[in-house]
Amino acid sequence: MAARAPATVSYDAYREAERVSDRKHEYRDGAIVAMSGGTIEHGRLGAKLLALLGAALEGRRCTVLSSDVRIRVAATNRAFYPDGSVVCGTIDRATDDTDAITNPIVVIEVLSDSTEGYDRGEKARHYRGLTSLREYVLVSQSEQLVEVWEPAGRSWRTREHYAGEVVVLSSIDVSFAVDDLYRDPLRGDG
Numbered sequence: 164m165a166a167r168a169p170a171t172v173s174y175d176a177y178r179e180a181e182r183v184s185d186r187k188h189e190y191r192d193g194a195i196v197a198m199s200g201g202t203i204e205h206g207r208l209g210a211k212l213l214a215l216l217g218a219a220l221e222g223r224r225c226t227v228l229s230s231d232v233r234i235r236v237a238a239t240n241r242a243f244y245p246d247g248s249v250v251c252g253t254i255d256r257a258t259d260d261t262d263a264i265t266n267p268i269v270v271i272e273v274l275s276d277s278t279e280g281y282d283r284g285e286k287a288r289h290y291r292g293l294t295s296l297r298e299y300v301l302v303s304q305s306e307q308l309v310e311v312w313e314p315a316g317r318s319w320r321t322r323e324h325y326a327g328e329v330v331v332l333s334s335i336d337v338s339f340a341v342d343d344l345y346r347d348p349l350r351g352d353g
Contacts, residue, residue, distance in 0.1 A: 174240065178260055187230075190242035198244060199277060204304050209246040209273045211344055212302060216249060216269075219337040225251040225268075234270065234293070235263035241289045246302075247271035249335055255295075266295040268334050273302045287312070291319060297334030307345045 171193030172180075180195065181188060189196045201209075209230065217227045228248045235242050235257035242260070248267035255266040270290050272282045282301060290299055291314075299312040299319075307326040312319045313334075324330045324341050331338045 174242075174259055177242070178262070181233075187244050189244065190240070192240040199275075201273070201275065202304065205246075205273050205275055207347065208302050208304065208344065209271070212271060212273075212300075212339075213247045215339045215343065216247070216332075216335075216337060219339065220249070220335065223251070225249055225335055226254070228264070228267075233260070233263040234267060234290075235260050235265050236289045236292055237265070238292050239289050243286065243289070245270045245290075246273045251335065265293070267293065268295055269298045269300060269332060270296060271300045271302065274304060276305075298332055300330075300332070302344070307341055309341055309344065 172195055173193075174190060177188070177190045177195055187198045189198060213227050213229060220227060226249070228250065230244050230246050232248065233242050233244055234248060237257060237259070242263055245267075248264070248271065249269040250264060250266055251268050253266075254264055257263040257265050270293075272278075272286070274282055287299060290296055297313060301310040301312070303309070309324045309330050311322045311324070311330060311332065313322070326341055326345070328341050329338050330341060330344075
């Protein structure tokens with residue numbers, strides 16, 4: 164007996180389900196995939212990085228967006244909720260989803276054990292399909308490490324930044340110390 168293929172859902176049906184849901188879901192070319200909850204450290208690192216970027220971009224024509232904002236990658240029929248993103252200039256909304264953006268310059272993902280492979284692999288490939296994307300930032304929870312992926316011709320290169328180093332996001336002309344991102348006043352290191 165042949166296995167039955169999973170049912171696919173239209174993007175319009177996904178949007179409607181997402182509108183009334185109390186949880187976030189990714190859209191993966193017809194499949195709706197529930198997002199797992201994050202750890203305290205995941206939330207802390209994401210919030211801290213967004214605060215650092217927001218302060219650095221104050222007064223400029225850029226906005227820092229939280230994980231509540233969906234990114235639509237129409238070319239590969241995907242929608243994601245990254246841990247953060249930055250748009251400069253005008254926010255372009257997806258033609259088929261006015262609650263989703265299509266032109267982030269920077270996308271941020273805080274890595275977790277359960278999603279690291281996906282964030283580095285399949286999801287990264289889809290994000291790289293966004294013509295606006297200039298930097299893809301991966302933040303480790305397991306060590307003080309911030310990776311910045313950026314286009315280099317037809318491929319992408321990675322710059323790694325460790326404790327004691329400074330991360331430079333050239334696309335938005337912002338820099339911050341890795342130590343500032345990982346400093347935690349609740350542990351007594353802030």
